[in-house]
Amino acid sequence: MTTATRIDWTREHCRLLRAIRDEFARTRPFEGKTIGTGIHIEAKTVALLTTLRAGGAQVVATGNLNSTQPAAVGALWAEGVTVIGEPTKDQDEHREYQRQVLAARPDLILDNGGDLFAQYLDDPYPGLLGGTEETTSGRMRLAPLRDRLNLPVLVINDSPIKQFAENERAVGQSTLESFLRMTNRATTGERVTVFGYGACGRGVADNFRGAHAKVTVVEADPVTRLRAHLDGFETPSRDKAIAGANLIITVTGARDVLTAADLPLLRDGVILANAGHFPFEIEAAGLLEAAGAVQEYEDDLATLELADGRRIHLLARGHMFNLAGPRALGNSIESMDLGFALQTRCLAAVATGRVDAASCVVPVPADIDAAVANAYLDDRY
Ligand SMILES: NC(=O)c1ccc[n+]([C@@H]2O[C@H](COP(=O)([O-])OP(=O)(O)OC[C@H]3O[C@@H](n4cnc5c(N)ncnc54)[C@H](O)[C@@H]3O)[C@@H](O)[C@H]2O)c1
Numbered sequence: 001m002t003t004a005t006r007i008d009w010t011r012e013h014c015r016l017l018r019a020i021r022d023e024f025a026r027t028r029p030f031e032g033k034t035i036g037t038g039i040h041i042e043a044k045t046v047a048l049l050t051t052l053r054a055g056g057a058q059v060v061a062t063g064n065l066n067s068t069q070p071a072a073v074g075a076l077w078a079e080g081v082t083v084i085g086e087p088t089k090d091q092d093e094h095r096e097y098q099r100q101v102l103a104a105r106p107d108l109i110l111d112n113g114g115d116l117f118a119q120y121l122d123d124p125y126p127g128l129l130g131g132t133e134e135t136t137s138g139r140m141r142l143a144p145l146r147d148r149l150n151l152p153v154l155v156i157n158d159s160p161i162k163q164f165a166e167n168e169r170a171v172g173q174s175t176l177e178s179f180l181r182m183t184n185r186a187t188t189g190e191r192v193t194v195f196g197y198g199a200c201g202r203g204v205a206d207n208f209r210g211a212h213a214k215v216t217v218v219e220a221d222p223v224t225r226l227r228a229h230l231d232g233f234e235t236p237s238r239d240k241a242i243a244g245a246n247l248i249i250t251v252t253g254a255r256d257v258l259t260a261a262d263l264p265l266l267r268d269g270v271i272l273a274n275a276g277h278f279p280f281e282i283e284a285a286g287l288l289e290a291a292g293a294v295q296e297y298e299d300d301l302a303t304l305e306l307a308d309g310r311r312i313h314l315l316a317r318g319h320m321f322n323l324a325g326p327r328a329l330g331n332s333i334e335s336m337d338l339g340f341a342l343q344t345r346c347l348a349a350v351a352t353g354r355v356d357a358a359s360c361v362v363p364v365p366a367d368i369d370a371a372v373a374n375a376y377l378d379d380r381y
Helices: 006-013 015-027 043-054 070-078 091-103 115-122 136-149 160-183 199-210 222-230 238-243 260-265 284-290 333-351 366-378
Strands: 034-038 058-062 108-111 130-133 153-155 191-195 214-218 247-250 271-274 293-297 301-305 311-315 360-363
Touching: 006 015, 006 043, 006 070, 006 333, 015 043, 015 333, 015 366, 034 091, 034 115, 043 058, 043 070, 043 333, 058 091, 091 115, 108 115, 108 333, 115 136, 130 136, 130 333, 136 153, 136 360, 153 333, 160 199, 160 271, 160 311, 160 333, 160 366, 191 199, 199 214, 199 247, 214 238, 238 260, 260 284, 284 301, 284 311, 333 366
Parallel strands: 034 058, 034 108, 108 130, 130 153, 153 360, 191 214, 191 247, 247 271, 271 311
Antiparallel strands: 293 301, 301 311
């Protein structure tokens, strides 16, 4: 018998990336190029970045806030990837790690949240060919910067595959999985309020309903709120939805969705959690400041005691909780294999000059979507 790690397990099941790695080892689309990456460093990322390495790239990587997993860092170093930075929740430290990635003057950028491209614009250097952006929040940030970027930037998030495989299906599952694993608390019969009914929010609401919670949706856009209503969710006023909840999950991409000003509304014992990309949806600092005492538990759990005796529980201090802590699994291997297959093919399209600056902050080209979908389906029947 031999033993293997979770990273080995994950790589084994990233079926598409395994095939692309073999292909890239022959075609070498990144020969002589450096790719700078700013994306969660966890087991699936090892499969992604080593595929880029197989294609001939030098890879200089840093993580996102609060999601870097030490075992994945070790595995990346062992495969010749330069990894910058420690797991951190500190914005300034995080920015410094990103600055160091850009100091390597990468030819291509693989971004998640738009941080690397935004920092590049503060201090541009010649030779950047373009790159990719992984998520909704990054697209929202980079779209207004199109004119200044003037480079091909393909947005993986806006592929229909990423939308339905990851955002809609996998985020909901992993959010439920992380809630159960982190808190070991019941969902059955509990009142759960989900802020945001975009692709991710729909999956979160659906999964908690499937786990026998009574789910309420708060959605800023009236048309989307109507959709939530017709999907069978309660859509009361924001204040009512907050006051009724035992668990509140934010997944909007917007800032200050839940703040200290909402404290008077919160029930005793409510659990607050954020699944949106940036840790600014729940104003954690304001809540912590307003608390008389804070009890920190292991596994990124905290209880805030208010002057009137109410207790409010906060997961991962408002960071994306489905990737928080050393035991987090994140989204399913299959969903990330699909998204990362799009990543590798899009980066190759930019590296080989197949797309130009007219493709600045645009969705994945349709033929790449089709190739990845066919590759996934090929083995199934
Ligand atoms: N946790 C994960 O693994 C993961 C994976 C993918 C994306 N994300 C992140 O999740 C967030 C949401 O992504 P999405 O693809 O669902 O975005 P989306 O744009 O499709 O949906 C967001 C929804 O939130 C609504 N909204 C905005 N502000 C609101 C507010 N204050 N109150 C109530 N509703 C509000 C919008 O009207 C919209 O319908 C983003 O930050 C994205 O980057 C997380």
